[in-house]
Amino acid sequence: MNLIEARLMTSYAGYAxxxxxxxxxxxALSADQAARLSAHFLDLLERGERTAEFRAYLK
Incomplete structure (x- = not known):
């Protein structure tokens, strides 16, 4: 989860x-983990940051 939240822009980071x-x-995510990821993805949507891997997050 830290890699997803960090949003590092290096070679192959998007693929990872x-x-x-x-x-x-x-x-199987705990309730805290699911809430943390949901908050992160919502923040990305609000900021308009939609990278190539974003579609995989939405599925």
């Missing part, structure tokens, strides 16, 4: 975030 987003779809 996309893979993590897909893995999180089937992961």
């Amino acid at each position: 975030r996309e893979r993590l987003a897909r893995a999180l779809q089937s992961a």
Whole structure:
């Protein structure tokens, strides 16, 4: 989750975030983790930051 929240812009970082987003779809998250990710994604939407891997987060 820290990698997703950090929004590092390095080589292959977007690819790594996309893979993590897909893995999180089937992961068992605690209520705190789910709330933390939801808040992060909502913040991205509000700021208009939609990178290529963003579609994987929305699925």
